[in-house]
Amino acid sequence: MKVSQPIRLTMVGGGSWATALVKILSENNVSIKWWLRKTEDAEHIKKFGHNPSYLSDVQINTRKVKVCTKIREAFRDSQYVVLAVPAAFVGDALTGIKPEHFAGKRVISAIKGMIPGANQLVTDWVSEQYNVPVERMSVIAGPCHAEEVALEKYSYLTIASLDPTCADNVANLLRCRFVQTTPVDDIYGIEYSAVMKNIIALACGITRGLGYGDNFQAVLVSNAMQEIRRFVDAIYAKHRDLSGSAYLGDLLVTAYSPFSRNRTFGTLIGRGYTIQSAQAEMNMIAEGYYAVKSIYEINQEVNVRMPIVDAVYAILYEKSAPTIAMNSLKELLT
Numbered sequence: 001m002k003v004s005q006p007i008r009l010t011m012v013g014g015g016s017w018a019t020a021l022v023k024i025l026s027e028n029n030v031s032i033k034w035w036l037r038k039t040e041d042a043e044h045i046k047k048f049g050h051n052p053s054y055l056s057d058v059q060i061n062t063r064k065v066k067v068c069t070k071i072r073e074a075f076r077d078s079q080y081v082v083l084a085v086p087a088a089f090v091g092d093a094l095t096g097i098k099p100e101h102f103a104g105k106r107v108i109s110a111i112k113g114m115i116p117g118a119n120q121l122v123t124d125w126v127s128e129q130y131n132v133p134v135e136r137m138s139v140i141a142g143p144c145h146a147e148e149v150a151l152e153k154y155s156y157l158t159i160a161s162l163d164p165t166c167a168d169n170v171a172n173l174l175r176c177r178f179v180q181t182t183p184v185d186d187i188y189g190i191e192y193s194a195v196m197k198n199i200i201a202l203a204c205g206i207t208r209g210l211g212y213g214d215n216f217q218a219v220l221v222s223n224a225m226q227e228i229r230r231f232v233d234a235i236y237a238k239h240r241d242l243s244g245s246a247y248l249g250d251l252l253v254t255a256y257s258p259f260s261r262n263r264t265f266g267t268l269i270g271r272g273y274t275i276q277s278a279q280a281e282m283n284m285i286a287e288g289y290y291a292v293k294s295i296y297e298i299n300q301e302v303n304v305r306m307p308i309v310d311a312v313y314a315i316l317y318e319k320s321a322p323t324i325a326m327n328s329l330k331e332l333l334t
């Protein structure tokens with residue numbers, strides 16, 4: 001039987017999600033050039049076959065995976081580029097990369113965040129900065145914590161692209177023994193929902209930290225779903241079922257799972273940590289911290305009712321005391 005050539009792919013990012021995606025992709029016929037920012041982590045992976053900083057139990061198949069710290073070298077000859085760093089750092093990660101380096105490649109964004117300052121979705125930003133048509137891009141979404149992938153706990157991913165063939169191809173790349181994938185076309189709706197769910201997880205964490213219980217959180221999450229609907233429908237109207245796993249499912253996992261970075265960050269804030277001390281406590285990035293500023297600013301134009309976003313923004317960017325901000329929010333939920 002003729003064995004087909006492996007798909008050549010560049011993974012950008014050295015954190016939990018990049019490590020989990022490398023594990024998933026290694027299940028298939030894929031050859032990966034894995035770019036990591038930290039030389040010591042790259043050297044460690046070469047020598048010992050695992051990432052010392054994130055998900056260190058994941059065994060890296062070094063026959064399929066070549067690590068490097070030079071981004072241009074990682075881009076050479078690849079057919080796909082997967083972006084898996086927090087949105088705030090994607091510009092840094094791509095330092096030295098020019099539009100011609102993206103030529104002919106398809107881009108997969110695994111990022112659930114917005115570019116701070118530009119207030120852009122990652123797909124729009126990549127398209128604008130590097131002349132990659134959005135039709136050549138896809139996003140990875142769905143309720144999927146890297147920590148559970150590491151344990152091979154059965155999970156579902158949704159792959160969104162404007163081009164159905166592109167969505168199908170990426171869904172095939174990521175489907176494996178422990179991951180089921182579904183291709184869809186709502187790329188912008190899914191990206192915005194994924195950004196929003198991180199902000200809601202921060203709110204859940206803050207209320208947890210303040211001592212609110214399950215009853216309150218259920219009301220918070222159901223109000224959040226309405227808030228997400230209002231915003232996403234206003235910004236990108238399309239027929240969509242928000243009870244699907246890429247929308248509601250992702251909100252639930254991030255709002256309730258102890259693995260959630262955003263919920264953990266929020267819990268620390270609710271307990272009285274400063275932003276700096278909460279960030280220092282975690283070796284991980286809570287995308288919602290950056291996203292709430294972008295969404296709040298975008299909503300100054302869009303102008304839909306978003307009391308939860310407003311409350312989280314007030315706490316993180318206007319120095320409102322969590323107790324007071326949540327007391328006010330309490331009056332606005334139904």
Ligand SMILES: NC(=O)c1ccc[n+]([C@@H]2O[C@H](COP(=O)([O-])OP(=O)(O)OC[C@H]3O[C@@H](n4cnc5c(N)ncnc54)[C@H](O)[C@@H]3O)[C@@H](O)[C@H]2O)c1
Binds near residue numbers: 112
């Ligand atoms: N972790 C998950 O379960 C998961 C699942 C789905 C999507 N995502 C998304 O994947 C993206 C990456 O998140 P993650 O969970 O892998 O991150 P992480 O919190 O595990 O790791 C932090 C990452 O940020 C990088 N970083 C930290 N400080 C930096 C700096 N100053 N400059 C440049 N890079 C820096 C680190 O090198 C590392 O790659 C995010 O958009 C996240 O929303 C994560």
Ligand SMILES: O=P(O)(O)OC[C@H](O)CO
Binds near residue numbers: 112143255260263
């Ligand atoms: O739950 P968080 O904040 O760790 O985010 C990770 C993923 O988006 C879950 O699907």
